[in-house]
Amino acid sequence: MIPDKMAAVHLTGYGGLECLHYRTDVPVPQPGPGEVLVRVTAAGMNNTDINTRTGWYNAGVGDGTTEAGGQAGFGVDEGGMGDWAGDIRFPRIQGADCVGCIAAVGQGVDPARIGERVVCAPYLYDPEDPEWLENAGFLGSEYDGAFAQFTRLPARNAVTVADDLPFTDAQLATLPCSGGTAMNMMLMAGLKAGDVVLVTGASGGVGTFLIQIAKHYGAEVAAVCSASKADEVRAIGADHVIGRAAADHASAALAATGGRKFTLIADVVGGERFAEYLSLLKRGGRYVTAGAIAGPNVTLDLRTLYLKNLSFFGSTAYLQETFPRLMEILHAGGLKPAVAAARPLSEIAAAQEAFLQKHHVGSMVLIPPQQALAQEDRT
Template sequence: MMPRTMSAVLLTGHGDFDVLDYRSDVPVPEPKPGEVLIRVAAAGINNTDINTRIGWYSKKVDAATEQGGASGFAQVDDKDASWSGVPLQFPRIQGADVCGHVVAVGAGVDPARIGERVIVRNMLRSYVDYRPYECWTLGSEIDGGFAQFTVAPSRETHAVRCDWTDAELASIPCAYSTAENMLHRAGVGAERVLVTGASGGVGSAAVQLAKRRGAEVIAVCAAAKAGEVRALGADRTVDRRADLVAELGRNSIDVVVDIVAGPVWPQLLEVLRLGGRYACAGAIAGPITELDLRTLYLKDLTLYGCTFQEDAVFENLVRYIEAGEIRPVVAKTYPLAEIARAQCDFLSKSRTGKLVLIPPQVNA
């Protein structure tokens, strides 16, 4: 029998860890036409969860994520502090990564889907009628996976057949789709690729996915994590504090896959070859950078901002999983109630791979 209430973490506003309210009396959502109800088995933690909580997407914020990750920011404009630029509706259940089992379906959905183990595309297109370059983010514009149950569009909920753990599957949606999208948009093939933030969720995914495409991967990470990153497939690692131009040389890289930005950003364009490509899907070291336009046009560079994802991106990931071509690294799991501790550990950047929340399990 389906319970009427569930445990969930409610985001009550923008701010520090105090705005995360763990409750056990939250109504279980009901699937609308075209939706499925999922019993959540695991939910990964991502930068976007923290960025949304602290209001980092607001243009009033110009600092690195870690500077406000625990305490929030004093200056946040609630009107533009979300992915879409539309004010967030509180309370909101965050969580862009969902792995679980379908336990009920809405009108128009085949009941045969009940029982499937699934992951959900985090960049949802159903709610914006599949218009190009528009999407809702699971856990931002709609409630997500930091709960025992969640709903999602059936057409964007993918059954996956593999021997992975739930925590491993929950590591895929946000980080791996972000990484695959950058590689897809930049058309990465058997060439020389530089990946920043290579020990984190997106960075470690980019290393594996670029190697899958036949690339030579140079990974930027902390020296202490170099061995772990090489184990993921990186051909070479460079310390994140190093002078990239001195280490790699100018015009030595075909593609830069970047989620860090910050003060080192101009060096990323310097190491790109003539006609090189730069793909960006984050700026955890700071969103404000300096661009010498002469570097851009004299080197015939192409810059890709990567948020919107074509359908093929997530479909490719499911195919890679089922073919055994990729496998994520799960650094640690936590009970859902310990979300603040998990986010604190995430911000410390002390572990390689994904941190995953496990909600209390119920029979449904």
């Protein structure tokens, strides 16, 4: 039975943790034509959630995604989504990473899908629309997402997974945003067997998937992370580990590869190391980014770009083959999603505080209540 009300977290504006409001009186959404209603069993948590809350995408913000900024926000009142969408409408239920089971279907969707275990692709677009990239929306940004007991989305976004797939729902909840971002980065940059790949931010949700995807396709991987996480990052699959605190990343990276430069750099950090990383690319090398943890404003010598015949890629909205390819690798045994911690949805503020401290390896996950709310809880 589907209740009338549900638990959910409302984001009420751009700002600090005080903008997150856990409620138990939110109306359960109804699936429209071509849509399904998903009972959420696990929801991953990402930098994207925090960046959206704080308004970090606003072009006026020059800081990295710091712990202080993540807790208090960046003083943004409007334009918090920057070049992505300008603004979102509040209140908004965030959460791009949705795993659960289909509880109801809208008109035109086969009722036999009810009960299916699903992982949900986070980008919503019409595959028949030639402007699909321009018109893509994001679960938890333009559309209410998974920080709730129920969410609705197009049926094509709810990808069925076998009940006997040897992963928990919490593990699967790391896939849509973290895994999908990594897969999209590698597809855009043309990852291939034999590539020598440098991964920054390697201990995070995206970074751990970048390592695994690169290894699955036969690349050699050097990973940048803090020394305390080096063993875990090697266990994920990195061939070489470069300490984040090293004064000279370039020398350390070349020492690790025996002097060989990189054919591909997958960067989610940015900041002051940007030029140093570009110096490590071979002629004809590729650089792809989907984040700027250390800061969005970098120094680029255009001569480096054109004299070395480099290719740059920016990755946000997924290519249409991204999520299917990610799921193929999962089913082939090429991925072992890393869950650092799982907390109840009601503890979202504490979970984001822990996330911002960056002591973990992999992803953090939120678990909504799995029972219908008692009537007294709804008032």
